[in-house]
Amino acid sequence: MLDxxxxxKTAMSEGLLSDRIANVKRGQIPAHVAIIMDGNGRWAKQRxxxxxxxxxxxxxTVRKITRIANDLGIEVLTLxxxxxxxxxxPKLEIDFLMKLPGEFLSTYLPELIEKNVKVEMIGNVExxxxxxKKAIRKAMEATKDNDGMTLNFAMNYGSRLELVxxxxxxxxxxxxxxLQVDDIDDSMISSHLMTAHLPEPDLLIRTSGExxxxxxxxxxxAYAELSFTSVLWPDFDEACMIHAMEEFQLRHRRFGSVEGxxxx
Numbered sequence: 001m002l003d004x005x006x007x008x009k010t011a012m013s014e015g016l017l018s019d020r021i022a023n024v025k026r027g028q029i030p031a032h033v034a035i036i037m038d039g040n041g042r043w044a045k046q047r048x049x050x051x052x053x054x055x056x057x058x059x060x061t062v063r064k065i066t067r068i069a070n071d072l073g074i075e076v077l078t079l080x081x082x083x084x085x086x087x088x089x090p091k092l093e094i095d096f097l098m099k100l101p102g103e104f105l106s107t108y109l110p111e112l113i114e115k116n117v118k119v120e121m122i123g124n125v126e127x128x129x130x131x132x133k134k135a136i137r138k139a140m141e142a143t144k145d146n147d148g149m150t151l152n153f154a155m156n157y158g159s160r161l162e163l164v165x166x167x168x169x170x171x172x173x174x175x176x177x178x179l180q181v182d183d184i185d186d187s188m189i190s191s192h193l194m195t196a197h198l199p200e201p202d203l204l205i206r207t208s209g210e211x212x213x214x215x216x217x218x219x220x221x222a223y224a225e226l227s228f229t230s231v232l233w234p235d236f237d238e239a240c241m242i243h244a245m246e247e248f249q250l251r252h253r254r255f256g257s258v259e260g261x262x263x264x
Contacts, residue, residue, distance in 0.1 A: 017238060017239055017242065020239075020242045020246070021068075021071070021072070021238075021242060023246075024072065024242055024245045024246060024249065025072060025073065027245075027249040028248075028249055029072055029073050029074060029245070030074060030201075030202035030203040030225075030245075030248055031074070031075045031076065031199045031202055032074070032075060032076040032077075032078065032198060032199045032200065032201045032202055032203075033069060033074050033076070033077055033078070033201065033202070033203045033204075033205065034077075034078040034079075034080070034201040034203070034204045034205070034216070034217055034220075034221070034224070035065070035077070035078070035079050035080065035204070035205045035206070035207070036080045036204070036205070036206040036207070036210075036213075036214060036216055037058060037061070037062070037079055037080060037081070037207060037233040037236075038206060038207050038208035038210055038232075038233055039054075039207050039208030039209075039231075039232030039233045039234070039235075040054035040055045040057070040058040040232070040233055040234060041054050041055075042054070042208060042232055043057060043058075043232040043233070043234040043235065044057075051093055052092075052093060052096040054234060055093075055096060055097060055100060056100075057234035058233045058234050059100055059103065059104050060234070061233055061234055061235075061236055061237070062079060062104060063104070063108055063111075064237060064238060065077070065236065065238075065241055066108075066112075066117070066149075066151055067115075068238045068241050068242075069149060069241070070115055070117060070148065070149045072245065074149060075149060075150065075199065076149070076150045076152055076198050076199060076201075077149060077150070077151055077152065078122070078152040078153075078154060078195075078198075078201065078217070079151070079152070079153055079154065080154045080157070080214075080216050081097075081100075081101070081153045081154055081155050082097055082098075082123075082154075082155045082156055082157070083154075083156075083157060083158055083214065083215060083216070084123075084124070084156060084157065084158030084161055084215070085158065085214075085215065098128065098129045098131070098132045099131070099132075101132050101135045101136055101153070101155070102131055102132065102134075102135035105119070105135050105136070105138070105139040106135065109138075109139055109142060109143075112139070112143060112146075112151065113142060113143060113146070115148060115149075116146045116147065116148030116149075117143060117146060117148050117149050117150075117151050118143045118144065118146040118147070118148065118149070118150045118151065119136075119139040119140050119142075119143045119150075119151050119153070120140060120150055120151070120152045120153070121136050121140065121152065121153045121154075121155050122152060122153075122154050122155075122157055122162075122194040122195060123153075123154055123155040123156040123157035123158075123194070124156045124157075124161075125155070125156070127156050128155065128156055132155075136153070136155070150198070152198065154216070154217075157194075157216075158215050159213075159215045159216055159217055159218040159219065160215055160218070162193055162194055162219075163189075163193075163218070163219060166189060166192035166193050167189075167192075169192050170184060170188065170189070170192055189219065190219070190220075193219060193220070195217070195220055200220045200221075200222070200223070200224070201217060201220055201221055201224045202224060202225065202248070202253075203224060203225050203226075203227060203244065203248050204216075204217075204221055204224045204225070204226050204227065205227045205228075205229070205244050206226075206227070206228050206229070207229055207231055207232060207233045207236050208229075208230070208231070208232050208233065209228070209229070209230040210228070211228050223253070225248055225251050225253065227244045227247055227248070229244070
């Protein structure tokens with residue numbers, strides 16, 4: 001009797017979620033969603049588990065959110081997987097984190113190929129361990145001709161470093177006489193960033209209750225809508241993603257214009 005009741009509740013929940021997904025798909029879908037995946041360690045601590053258990057559980061969430069983002073028609077999903085500051089963590093944790101891309105991609109690459117998802121990466125790939133680089137490059141090569149959603153991993157990525165490198169490239173062009181100082185504008189800087197070929201994020205989601213950007217896409221997020229949730233990343237499921245989409249669709253994006261009441 002209890003099993004029957006649980007199955008009925010599950011069916012009702014799935015039905016409600018399907019209705020919400022259908023409603024969201026009728027509205028404006030953000031072309032690019034960026035997510036700061038935060039809270040794996042706290043999730044593990046709450047359960048008296050090692051931090052690496054939280055990272056492993058978070059990997060399962062990556063699959064769920066990739067699936068629903070693709071189903072919704074999101075063009076680019078960028079996931080902040082490892083920052084340039086994360087090298088300060090304990091070596092055991094770093095070693096585990098560096099194994100996750102290989103585990104995730106070896107397990108789910110066939111599904112990504114089937115779903116027409118293209119895998120990309122931003123960040124300094126050369127500093128990553130060889131096995132991590134090999135897994136990422138294999139996935140990028142296997143999906144390079146896919147023209148569906150782009151699953152973009154930010155690995156060994158830091159926005160300030162990205163901006164410094166972009167400005168160095170522009171300065172070199174000026175120094176070589178290939179560019180005039182007056183030619184430098186927003187679009188020039190954007191074109192030298194790692195995301196030059198991608199649309200700027202429309203929506204940033206950060207899990208775990210932290211309310212900061214943590215050196216993530218500082219230039220690209222200038223006009224993005226920001227969504228902060230106290231839900232820890234391993235617990236961030238399809239319903240949470242749909243809620244973020246629903247909130248996004250209720251907002252009026254002005255991009256600095258003076259239209260609408262209450263605008264400064």
